[in-house]
Amino acid sequence: MTLKETPYILQAEEIHKTYKIFGTSLEILRGASLRVMPGERIAIKGKSGSGKSTLLNILGGLDKPDKISGTQVKIRDRDITKAKESLRARIRANDVGFIFQSYHLMPEMNVVENVLLPALALPRGRTNARERALQLLDMAGLSERLTHFPKELSGGEQQRVAIARAMINCPTIILADEPTGNLDSATGDQILKMIFNFCQKENSGMENAPALVMVTRSDGIANRCDRVLNLSEGVLS
Ligand SMILES: Nc1ncnc2c1ncn2[C@@H]1O[C@H](COP(=O)(O)OP(=O)(O)OP(=O)(O)O)[C@@H](O)[C@H]1O
Ligand SMILES: [Mg+2]
Numbered sequence: 001m002t003l004k005e006t007p008y009i010l011q012a013e014e015i016h017k018t019y020k021i022f023g024t025s026l027e028i029l030r031g032a033s034l035r036v037m038p039g040e041r042i043a044i045k046g047k048s049g050s051g052k053s054t055l056l057n058i059l060g061g062l063d064k065p066d067k068i069s070g071t072q073v074k075i076r077d078r079d080i081t082k083a084k085e086s087l088r089a090r091i092r093a094n095d096v097g098f099i100f101q102s103y104h105l106m107p108e109m110n111v112v113e114n115v116l117l118p119a120l121a122l123p124r125g126r127t128n129a130r131e132r133a134l135q136l137l138d139m140a141g142l143s144e145r146l147t148h149f150p151k152e153l154s155g156g157e158q159q160r161v162a163i164a165r166a167m168i169n170c171p172t173i174i175l176a177d178e179p180t181g182n183l184d185s186a187t188g189d190q191i192l193k194m195i196f197n198f199c200q201k202e203n204s205g206m207e208n209a210p211a212l213v214m215v216t217r218s219d220g221i222a223n224r225c226d227r228v229l230n231l232s233e234g235v236l237s
Pocket of ligand 2: 052053054177
């Protein structure tokens with residue numbers, strides 16, 4: 001190991017995010033830091049508006065933090081805050097699986113096409129991507145829905161497609177933003193079981209199971225994670 005290498009697969013330090021609206025500054029994140037070990041499962045809690053979605057988007061390279069010295073977001077030792085958009089997109093495609101509260105499926109694509117979408121961003125893996133997609137959809141109990149379009153699926157089914165999509169490229173980390181927020185509690189439980197299941201080595205179909213950072217309001221869910229962090233006043237504790 002060289003001096004620069006860390007044991008973390010994600011290391012975020014001193015994240016600040018300020019939104020400027022009509023001349024007013026809204027300081028949402030004020031130095032949030034997070035270090036994630038491989039395979040670790042972390043729950044993030046916090047009041048509505050505290051900046052949880054903002055933070056997750058920054059961790060996954062969908063949004064940028066304020067430019068402040070000392071800020072870094074390293075995914076497998078590569079700082080995405082300093083990477084050009086093309087490299088950021090590559091790191092995102094290779095290493096990060098996103099699961100959103102409102103699924104974010106492509107409405108004009110069917111179930112298989114939606115799951116395959118992130119694989120198109122990678123040169124490798126294209127050859128067996130379809131096979132993996134079908135395997136993941138089978139595990140998700142969706143083998144009978146392969147050519148359905150999102151609007152022809154229930155909310156829980158749409159979220160299961162989104163989970164399979166998040167897993168298609170064998171990510172090192174899954175970022176889930178209230179993945180059960182739009183579902184009834186029984187369906188929500190089923191979805192969570194699936195996420196936890198997919199993040200286990202023996203079920204992931206991967207050499208190393210992905211880590212999980214999940215925003216949730218539920219204490220029950222949080223308690224099933226290895227660590228629970230609270231976002232308040234712009235910092236995690
Ligand atoms: N693009 C934006 N421009 C301006 N303000 C924004 C923007 N995105 C978010 N905000 C503000 O930042 C704050 C944090 O938003 P965020 O969505 O991260 O909160 P959250 O903790 O995820 O809330 P919730 O639990 O309701 O999902 C909110 O007050 C919101 O109004
Ligand atoms: Mg949110």
